[in-house]
Amino acid sequence: MRWNDLFRMSISSLSRRKLRTFLTVLGVVIGTSSIVVMVSLGLGMQRSMYSEVEKNGGASGITVTGKGQEEMPGDGAKKESRTKYITDEVVKQLAQLEHVKSAEPVLSLPAVVLKGSYEGMIEIQGMTPAGLASMNLKMEKGGKLPDPDSRELQLVFGNYVLAGFTEKGTGRGYWETGVMPDIDLGKDPLFLVLDQDGYARSGQPADMGTEKQGGDGAGNAGISSAPAQAPKKYAVPVSGVVAGGEKNQNANSENVFCDLGVLKEYLRREFRGRAIPGQPTTKSGRPYGKFVYSSAKIQADDMKNVERISDEIRGMGYNVTTNKEYIDSMKKQFEMVQAVLGGIGAVSLLVAAIGIANTMMMSVYERTKEIGVMKVIGCSLSSIRRMFLIEAAFIGLAGGITGNILSLLISGIINIFVSGGGMELGGSISFIPVWLLFLSTGFAVLTGTAAGYFPARRAMGLSPLEAIRNG
Structure with missing residues (x-):
């Protein structure tokens, strides 16, 4: 029997039982869409993770931090302790x-x-112009990176920094009211206090935590009732705001950036003769002779060399973390998540396969006379088998294609919901690549064909005379 005849007879058989065919196809639709949507959630989270990593140097990015109290071999059995700092000399090395x-x-x-009436505790990150440029920060319209030649400290605000601001009197902010502070970062100049500890003590009596050295020569602390002196406030402009608005968060949403050179000048003026917060001091409490950085961001020329560079830096005595290590760790977790989500969806498709097998078996029993006639007129057993397998494969194909269309619709709805819900995934929690659509359709066809195999074997085993007599 020719293939076009088999296709025609198969389609005709399915069309005669429209409701049963529709319900069977519906089961495949639900199963296929469940698998695709579940897997797309894992792929979307993985894609979002890669996007965030790219903003921080990509897979070839390396972060180096200092290491405290490293044991160094000394004379004989003695050992010395030395702290490894990130200084300008180290960065050059x-x-x-x-x-x-x-x-x-x-x-x-x-x-x-x-x-005004708002205050916010922030974390400033001072970086060189080249370092800021390498981050590829996307700004709101009109925003720009800080000018390194400017004498004033210019800030780049993350799009979610204002959520941490609170009213001075009530302590209420965005998380209590759901409303961002009424501050226009593009126009309103802000006042920056670099001496955070001094700000916390200002207005507080000294006996609430500020001790003053007494004059009895014994080194005892005397108590003063005078309030601590308020630290200096610097008027600083905002040169740019990270794009994203109030709804979309990313790795830089809560950060505040500025030019490193200008920041260092401000710190030297503010803490002249005193130790800068976070900077090491000598045993006598004097400021350390060199400026110490929190970290150094390194970019390897190729991802293949990241491990080699990391080992060399660790050998120098510094702590190293790499984006590649983070990616590898997260990739394993996402693979587990995708496997679990895909398995949940596969259960639905398994149920659909049982439905296909049931439908095809019922079709065999209802068409015993037709099968008997086909055998009597000389139709081969392989043709009968192919006819039933074609019917089962067509159910899988129709369900797979329709399921993919439904999956794209559900994925779009999920992303719209996430984008409007302010989740930290950039509005792209579900991602369906083209290969997933083809793979799911092929899997649905394969599942349908496999489910129709035993009914097809049953049709092949029917006796022609018994089929005609009992049909």
Whole structure:
């Protein structure tokens, strides 16, 4: 029997039992869409993770931090303790390592920002112009990176920094009211307090935590009732705001960036003669002779060289974390998540396969006379088998295609919901690549064909005379 005849007879058989065919196809639709949507959630989260990593140097990015109290061999059996700091000299050494594309210092420190009745505790990250440029920050319209030649400290605000601001009197902010503070970062100048501890003590009596050295020569602390002196407030403009608005969060949404050189000048003026917060001091409490950075961001020339560079830096005595290690760790977790989600969806398709087998078996019993006639007129057993397998495969194909269309619709709805819900995935929690559509359709056809195999074998085993007599 020719293939076109088999197709025609198969379609005709399915069309005669429209309701049963529809319900069977519906089962495949639900099963296919369940698998695709479940897997797409894992793929979407993985894609979002890769996107965030790219904003922080990509897979070839390396972060180097200092290491405290490293034991160094001394004379004889003695050992010395030495802290490994990230200084300008160290950054230069790191930049000169083989396969290192760039090395940029990062200085992080807490500060206070004031505007009207609002105050906010922020974390400033001072970076070089090259370091800021490498982050590829997407700004709101009109925003730009800080000008390194400017004498004033310019800030780049993350799009979610204002959510941490609170009213001075009530302590209420975005998380209590659901409303962002009425501050226009593009127009309103802010006041920055670099001495966070001094700000916390200002207005407090000294006996609430500020001790003053007494004059009895014994080193005893005397008590003073005078309030601590308020630290200086610097008027600072906002040069840009990270794109995203109030709804979409990303790795830089809660960060505040500025030019490293200008920040260092401000810190030197503010803490002249005193130790800068976060900076090490000598045993006598004096400021350390060199400026110490929080970390250094290194860019390898190729992802293949990340491990080699990391081992070399660890050998120098510093702590190293790499985006590649993070990606590998997260990839394993996402693979487990995808396997679990795909397995949940596969259960639905398994139920659909049972439905296909049941439908095809019922079709065999209802068409025993037709099968008997086909055998009597000389139709081969293989043709009868192919006819039933074609019917089962067509059910799988129709269900797979329809299920994929439904999956795209559900995925779009999920992403719209996530985008409007302010979740930290950039509005793309579900991602359906083209290969997943083809793979799911092929899997649905294979499942349908497999489910129709035993009914087809049953049809082949019918006796022609018994089929005609009992049909």
